[in-house]
Amino acid sequence: MRIGTPKEIKNHEYRVGLAPAGVRELTAHGHEVLVETRAGLGIGIADEEYVAAGATILATAAEVFEQADMIVKVKEPQASECAMLRENQLLFTYLHLAPDPQQAKGLLDSGCTAIAYETVTDGRGGLPLLAPMSEVAGRMSIQAGAHAMEKAAGGNGVLLGGVPGVPAAEVVIIGGGVVGYNAARIAIGMGARVTILDRTLPRLNWLDSVFENRATTLYSTRDAVETCVHRADLIIGAVLVPGAAAPKLVTRDMLKSIRNGVVMVDVAIDQGGCFETSRPTTHQEPTYVIDGVVHYCVANMPGGVARTSTFALTNATLPHVIALADKGWRKALSDDPNLREGLNVHRGQVTYRAVAEALGYPYTPAADVLQ
Ligand SMILES: NC(=O)C1=CN([C@@H]2O[C@H](COP(=O)(O)OP(=O)(O)OC[C@H]3O[C@@H](n4cnc5c(N)ncnc54)[C@H](O)[C@@H]3O)[C@@H](O)[C@H]2O)C=CC1
Ligand SMILES: CC(=O)C(=O)O
Numbered sequence: 001m002r003i004g005t006p007k008e009i010k011n012h013e014y015r016v017g018l019a020p021a022g023v024r025e026l027t028a029h030g031h032e033v034l035v036e037t038r039a040g041l042g043i044g045i046a047d048e049e050y051v052a053a054g055a056t057i058l059a060t061a062a063e064v065f066e067q068a069d070m071i072v073k074v075k076e077p078q079a080s081e082c083a084m085l086r087e088n089q090l091l092f093t094y095l096h097l098a099p100d101p102q103q104a105k106g107l108l109d110s111g112c113t114a115i116a117y118e119t120v121t122d123g124r125g126g127l128p129l130l131a132p133m134s135e136v137a138g139r140m141s142i143q144a145g146a147h148a149m150e151k152a153a154g155g156n157g158v159l160l161g162g163v164p165g166v167p168a169a170e171v172v173i174i175g176g177g178v179v180g181y182n183a184a185r186i187a188i189g190m191g192a193r194v195t196i197l198d199r200t201l202p203r204l205n206w207l208d209s210v211f212e213n214r215a216t217t218l219y220s221t222r223d224a225v226e227t228c229v230h231r232a233d234l235i236i237g238a239v240l241v242p243g244a245a246a247p248k249l250v251t252r253d254m255l256k257s258i259r260n261g262v263v264m265v266d267v268a269i270d271q272g273g274c275f276e277t278s279r280p281t282t283h284q285e286p287t288y289v290i291d292g293v294v295h296y297c298v299a300n301m302p303g304g305v306a307r308t309s310t311f312a313l314t315n316a317t318l319p320h321v322i323a324l325a326d327k328g329w330r331k332a333l334s335d336d337p338n339l340r341e342g343l344n345v346h347r348g349q350v351t352y353r354a355v356a357e358a359l360g361y362p363y364t365p366a367a368d369v370l371q
């Protein structure tokens with residue numbers, strides 16, 4: 001199979017869909033790998049390293065899209081990329097379709113087959129191709145939040161860990177999954193007072209036993225969210241209902257009673273955000289202020305630490321890329337029900353229920369298109 005990796009084009013996105021080690025594995029399996037020139041340059045991977053691993057370097061994204069049977073990327077295809085996709089072409093990348101009708105239309109119109117990293121499962125209730133980036137974004141959320149709390153950045157001027165004689169900041173984390181756990185680890189490490197809300201009791205149990213008395217766990221209700229956000233200095237939005245648009249847990253109304261300079265980091269922004277006042281921002285301009293509250297809503301946070309993130313992501317995706325290339329998508333998805341959960345779009349049909357429901361398209365089960 002011909003596998004193509006274009007350079008990412010989102011704002012300050014330097015991750016790359018395949019690392020040279022992945023290229024070497026794929027070429028060893030008899031596949032041809034096409035990489036757009038300078039795709040890895042932003043993280044210090046020169047074209048020569050890809051060539052040494054067996055890749056062919058192409059001058060433009062258009063050539064990669066034209067020649068490849070499977071496109072392996074990082075971020076959801078932008079409009080110009082959707083326009084280059086075609087029928088019988090396989091796309092393997094993050095999609096986050098539920099809050100993105102324009103991209104959904106682009107993919108459906110193209111006729112391509114699109115497998116989303118974020119809905120592939122592991123059979124144990126986990127999302128193994130989302131998890132590595134959630135680990136990164138969770139850890140970064142505290143770093144980014146602490147920075148935004150500085151006065152010069154628009155924050156309330158509270159130091160996360162406090163100092164002797166002055167209390168540490170109150171960090172409230174809504175959603176105690178992979179992002180939430182990693183955010184809590186870093187916030188606790190920096191000396192903050194941490195509360196984690198989740199609506200799954202087994203998860204609260206687990207968090208309680210891992211953090212012991214270094215974090216408070218709370219069952220997530222409207223009441224609990226309202227009470228917590230009113231006393232927080234830093235609020236992290238980290239909920240997920242897989243594939244679906246994020247529920248709006250901090251409403252515009254609640255915002256009015258949140259103190260000025262409080263920072264809200266909406267990591268769930270890639271699924272539409274879990275604060276009513278969130279809208280996607282970029283690494284170039286990461287924050288904006290509403291009612292005195294600082295919002296940080298960067299939809300590709302791991303792109304900020306693109307070198308770490310590229311290797312973390314490709315460690316997880318590579319076995320699936322190899323399976324798709326070796327077997328073809330139909331057999332790979334037939335053999336692996338967890339990978340099958342990743343199928344979101346096939347030839348103009350939406351094959352993921354939560355996406356179809358969110359966007360008002362008819363739902364075609366993935367199993368139906370595999371026959
Ligand atoms: N902005 C960015 O750059 C990035 C964003 N993300 C996003 O972060 C979000 C979280 O991802 P993960 O932690 O991996 O998901 P996860 O599935 O590990 O955890 C989500 C948690 O939210 C909880 N939850 C669901 N509804 C809730 C509610 N009403 N109240 C409280 N908790 C609730 C679930 O029980 C679960 O524990 C996703 O939308 C993901 O796509 C992930 C990586 C990067
Ligand atoms: C998960 C995601 O949206 C990202 O890594 O950018």
Ligand SMILES: [Mg+2]
Nearest residue numbers: 256258291292
């Ligand atoms: Mg206010």
